[in-house]
Amino acid sequence: xxxxxxxxxxxxxxxxxxxxxxxxxxxxxxxxxxxxxxxxxxxxxxxxxxxxxxxxxxxxxxxxxxxxxxxxxxxxxxxxxxxxxxxxxxxxxxxxxxxxxxxxxxxxxxxxxxxxxxxxxxxxxxxxxxxxxxxxxxxxxxxxxxxxxxxxxxxxxxxxxxxxxxxxxxxxxxxxxxxxxxxxxxxxxxxxxxxxxxxxxxxxxxxxxxxxxxxxxxxxxxxxxxxxxxxxxxxxxxxxxxxxxxxxxxxxxxxxxxxxxxxxxxxxxxxxxxxxxxxxxxxxxxxxxxxxxxxx
Numbered sequence: 001x002x003x004x005x006x007x008x009x010x011x012x013x014x015x016x017x018x019x020x021x022x023x024x025x026x027x028x029x030x031x032x033x034x035x036x037x038x039x040x041x042x043x044x045x046x047x048x049x050x051x052x053x054x055x056x057x058x059x060x061x062x063x064x065x066x067x068x069x070x071x072x073x074x075x076x077x078x079x080x081x082x083x084x085x086x087x088x089x090x091x092x093x094x095x096x097x098x099x100x101x102x103x104x105x106x107x108x109x110x111x112x113x114x115x116x117x118x119x120x121x122x123x124x125x126x127x128x129x130x131x132x133x134x135x136x137x138x139x140x141x142x143x144x145x146x147x148x149x150x151x152x153x154x155x156x157x158x159x160x161x162x163x164x165x166x167x168x169x170x171x172x173x174x175x176x177x178x179x180x181x182x183x184x185x186x187x188x189x190x191x192x193x194x195x196x197x198x199x200x201x202x203x204x205x206x207x208x209x210x211x212x213x214x215x216x217x218x219x220x221x222x223x224x225x226x227x228x229x230x231x232x233x234x235x236x237x238x239x240x241x242x243x244x245x246x247x248x249x250x251x252x253x254x255x256x257x258x259x260x261x262x263x264x265x266x267x268x269x270x271x272x273x274x275x276x277x278x279x280x281x282x283x284x285x286x287x288x289x290x291x292x293x294x295x296x
Contacts, residue, residue, distance in 0.1 A: 003072075005039040008032050009047060010072055013065040017055045066134050074268065089270040090119040096133075097142040100214050101257065102126040104234070104294045105281075113277045120270050133262055140271050141260050145253065154260035157278045160231045160287045162250035164194050164203065165239070167224035172203070172247055180226035181205035182217050192229065194248030201248060203227070231255060233290035 008021075012032055015021040022029040040047050047061035057065060073091070097106050102124065110124055133141055133152070146154075166172070166179075173179050183189075187210075192203040208226050211217050218235060221228045222243060229250055238244035259278065261271055282289045 002035075002039065002042065005035045005042075006068060007072055008035040009039050009061075010065060010069050012036055012048075012055070013057055013061065014069070069137075070134075070262070088119060089117045089268075089273040091268075091270060092121045092123065093140070093270040093274060094123045094125075094138045095140045095142070095274070096125050096127055096131050096136075096138045098128050098144055099126050100231070100234070101142060101144075103213070103215055105290065108293070108296070109277065109281060112281075113274060116277065117270070117273055120273070122274075133260070139261065139268065140274060143258050143260060145256050146258050146260060149260075152260045152262060154258045155275075156256045156258055156285065157275075158257040158282050158285045158290055160233050160255040160257070160290060162229050162252070162255065163232055163235065164192055164227055164229055164247040164250060165221060165235050165244045166227035166247060167221065168242065168245050169224045170227060172227075176204055178204040178206040180208045182209045182211065182220045182226045182228040183207045184214060184217055185210065185212060193251040195251055196248040200251065203247065232287040233294060236288065236291040237295060 008031075011025055012018055012021040015024055018029045018032050018036075022032055025032075036047065045060045046058050047064065049056045049058055076091075106124055106126075110122055113120070114122055130143075130147075131138060131141060133139075146152075170180070178190075181192075183205075187207070190205060192205055194201050194203060205227070209220055211220060214230060214234060217228045218230055218238075220226070221230065221235075222238065227247060235244055239246055259275060261267070281293060
């Protein structure tokens with residue numbers, strides 16, 4: 001297979017058209033079109049569906065793009081590293097992280113990384129949904145308690161745990177009376193199972209406020225609207241100051257934050273550098289470390 005033709009195919013697929021790819025690379029559109037046509041002929045496959053004004057990958061083209069794009073990037077990085085006489089991180093690094101971690105820590109982490117590695121172009125997007133790393137072009141994702149995935153490898157870099165907290169002005173109801181609760185999204189739980197020093201306990205709840213982010217939930221809890229389930233790292237300062245009180249620990253597994261990347265890829269210098277950056281920021285990976293980092 002002609003590697004130059006393959007590289008041109010990836011360039012066109014990445015930019016979504018011959019014109020855009022030609023402008024980005026500063027090369028003639030006719031040259032790119034000819035090289036891609038030669039590649040299609042050599043493979044005896046149609047890689048693009050060509051419309052009047054649109055260009056779309058075929059199923060075979062998408063499979064080829066997904067499986068060769070990362071390899072070509074690694075070849076480019078290896079050549080650049082050899083040419084520069086070292087293996088300094090360089091190039092684009094795309095990371096996807098969950099909303100709460102992005103709001104509380106990712107801005108500072110990204111800024112610190114950019115200062116340490118000026119030749120890396122870091123891009124961070126935020127999602128709580130399960131993203132497709134290959135399809136969406138991410139080098140690294142951060143996820144909370146992810147489901148097992150044989151195509152991904154990773155490690156835990158932080159742990160946290162959920163608590164039930166409330167304002168000191170809000171007294172926990174006695175007996176079977178429901179406590180006013182602030183919940184995230186469409187949480188439909190009517191009972192919260194918690195653990196206290198005296199043993200397990202249950203709290204009946206009446207959702208009086210539904211909010212879309214845990215930062216909003218914390219602010220509403222501070223105002224005394226109701227009790228809520230929140231991560232320790234987000235409320236540890238409030239607990240220490242006495243502006244919130246702890247009703248108990250939420251039963252269930254602790255929160256584990258993972259870094260994940262595709263298992264079939266070599267670990268690039270830029271991904272390895274970001275993993276080291278996280279390790280430096282959170283050497284023990286405890287909730288207290290995250291809380292201190294959030295406080296700055």
